[in-house]
Amino acid sequence: MKSVVKITVAVLVGVLATAPAFAQNSADPAARVKELEATVEALKAAPETGAQDPAALEKRIKELEAQIAELLKAKDAPKATLMNNEEVERAMEPVGLTGFYDSGYLVATSKDGRFKYWLDGRLNLDAAAYTGEQNRLPNGVEVRRARIGVKATLFGNWLTELDVDFADNALEMKDMWVGYSFGNGLVRVGNFKVPFGLETLTSSKYISFIERAYIDAWAPDRRLGASVSLWGRAWQASAAVFGPEAGSFSDKDTLTGGGAGTSMRWSVGGRASVAPIHKPGRVLHIGAAAARRAPDVGKIATSGADLPDRVHASWILKLDSRAETHVSRAKFLSTGDMKYVDTFNQYGVEVAGVYGPVSFQGEYQGTKVNRFATSVANYSAHSFSGYYGQVLWLVTGEHRPYSASEGEFGRVMPKRQAGALELGVRYNTLNLDDITTVDPIRGGEAKNLTFGATWYINLNHKILLNMVKVDNGPNAKPGRDWAPIPAGTSTAQTVIFGDDFTTFAVRYQIAF
Numbered sequence: 001m002k003s004v005v006k007i008t009v010a011v012l013v014g015v016l017a018t019a020p021a022f023a024q025n026s027a028d029p030a031a032r033v034k035e036l037e038a039t040v041e042a043l044k045a046a047p048e049t050g051a052q053d054p055a056a057l058e059k060r061i062k063e064l065e066a067q068i069a070e071l072l073k074a075k076d077a078p079k080a081t082l083m084n085n086e087e088v089e090r091a092m093e094p095v096g097l098t099g100f101y102d103s104g105y106l107v108a109t110s111k112d113g114r115f116k117y118w119l120d121g122r123l124n125l126d127a128a129a130y131t132g133e134q135n136r137l138p139n140g141v142e143v144r145r146a147r148i149g150v151k152a153t154l155f156g157n158w159l160t161e162l163d164v165d166f167a168d169n170a171l172e173m174k175d176m177w178v179g180y181s182f183g184n185g186l187v188r189v190g191n192f193k194v195p196f197g198l199e200t201l202t203s204s205k206y207i208s209f210i211e212r213a214y215i216d217a218w219a220p221d222r223r224l225g226a227s228v229s230l231w232g233r234a235w236q237a238s239a240a241v242f243g244p245e246a247g248s249f250s251d252k253d254t255l256t257g258g259g260a261g262t263s264m265r266w267s268v269g270g271r272a273s274v275a276p277i278h279k280p281g282r283v284l285h286i287g288a289a290a291a292r293r294a295p296d297v298g299k300i301a302t303s304g305a306d307l308p309d310r311v312h313a314s315w316i317l318k319l320d321s322r323a324e325t326h327v328s329r330a331k332f333l334s335t336g337d338m339k340y341v342d343t344f345n346q347y348g349v350e351v352a353g354v355y356g357p358v359s360f361q362g363e364y365q366g367t368k369v370n371r372f373a374t375s376v377a378n379y380s381a382h383s384f385s386g387y388y389g390q391v392l393w394l395v396t397g398e399h400r401p402y403s404a405s406e407g408e409f410g411r412v413m414p415k416r417q418a419g420a421l422e423l424g425v426r427y428n429t430l431n432l433d434d435i436t437t438v439d440p441i442r443g444g445e446a447k448n449l450t451f452g453a454t455w456y457i458n459l460n461h462k463i464l465l466n467m468v469k470v471d472n473g474p475n476a477k478p479g480r481d482w483a484p485i486p487a488g489t490s491t492a493q494t495v496i497f498g499d500d501f502t503t504f505a506v507r508y509q510i511a512f
Contacts, residue, residue: 444476
């Protein structure tokens with residue numbers, strides 16, 4: 001009787017221990033492992049009796065142990081989840097990031113530096129007043145830039161930048177690109193600045209005057225394309241293939257109701273620089289740039305004299321520039337629309353240097369416009385040029401930092417708690433007159449003299465004061481939107497040519 005009781009107890013223990021295991025949800029392997037382990041221990045602890053089959057019992061224990069091993073594998077294996085599930089698919093262990101403030105930037109980086117993120121934001125608040133003008137130039141204030149972006153390094157070699165501007169209550173794409181770095185090189189694809197012009201490539205956070213020089217107006221600036229950059233200890237070289245500005249389309253043209261978009265053509269450009277002297281407080285920079293560009297596409301003619309060659313007529317180039325101010329949008333220099341433009345070639349040379357607290361910078365650039373041969377009218381090729389030169393003095397003794405691998409100047413770092421003071425002067429000119437016998441262009445010429453003072457409050461804040469004396473040539477005019485309002489009831493506005501005036505401007509900038 002006692003033997004029967006013992007056998008019955010052993011069987012009940014096995015059944016009671018096993019039942020919860022099979023009832024356990026397969027999604028919880030850890031709990032099931034515990035139950036099966038308890039079952040195995042119970043079977044091993046059951047008293048041996050003549051009624052037991054030792055071979056069957058051992059087989060059962062081995063089966064349960066095999067199940068435990070499988071469940072342990074399932075428990076340790078990563079969960080297979082869909083990307084759109086509530087859980088996020090994880091391909092690797094989380095990487096811890098450390099946040100810190102570094103030379104004006106907020107940075108988060110992994111311990112090994114393979115993953116890094118940092119903010120790139122700026123706000124420019126400008127005010128300007130004009131005196132001595134004969135045309136209508138209203139005084140005012142504006143948000144010149146309101147930009148926020150993020151830069152990132154991923155897996156050590158992959159780089160990216162996303163940057164947008166909210167000025168004028170409009171969202172505008174700026175730098176948006178992805179890149180791969182290899183040794184002393186970088187390949188980029190997306191929307192970025194074409195390598196052309198020292199002043200243009202220098203970030204607006206670091207330029208020495210409120211507005212860039214005249215020649216910046218015709219530089220390629222940001223375009224959609226691809227580029228490759230290489231550099232050494234004291235040199236850099238970059239080349240790019242690029243198309244139009246982001247957001248412009250070439251399929252907007254129509255021919256009397258039918259779709260007739262004009263295909264985009266590619267442009268090329270490049271820049272190289274060398275710094276034979278390159279150390280803190282002592283720099284000599286020499287550079288050159290060139291670009292061969294296709295003009296933007298305008299509207300294809302549906303009537304008028306251009307009908308016989310309407311496609312070539314849609315290749316339009318317009319060169320124009322403001323007078324070193326943006327509060328008033330008047331452009332005194334403008335070639336107007338030049339149609340039938342095949343290509344236009346641009347070139348530039350640049351020189352800059354640092355000697356302790358004193359620095360200088362200058363550029364000369366030229367543009368040659370090549371026209372299609374057409375039966376519609378006779379058009380000439382045209383050439384235009386511009387240049388500037390500036391000298392800066394950091395009164396408080398700092399020096400302008402320079403990067404040879406980029407061929408650019410960087411952020412001034414004040415030495416004192418009260419900040420740094422910089423004084424500067426710039427001579428700046430652009431000539432858009434080309435009075436040819438056939439198809440003369442009277443775009444105007446201007447010569448500006450700018451005096452500036454900058455207070456670098458700290459690494460993130462600065463205030464700029466500028467006085468710009470504008471000397472416009474006889475063909476310079478601002479356009480009817482900026483002409484004087486006539487007296488009486490007349491609505492015909494008269495534009496004043498050769499208008500000379502002085503601009504007083506101030507900017508508060510925060511950059512981080």
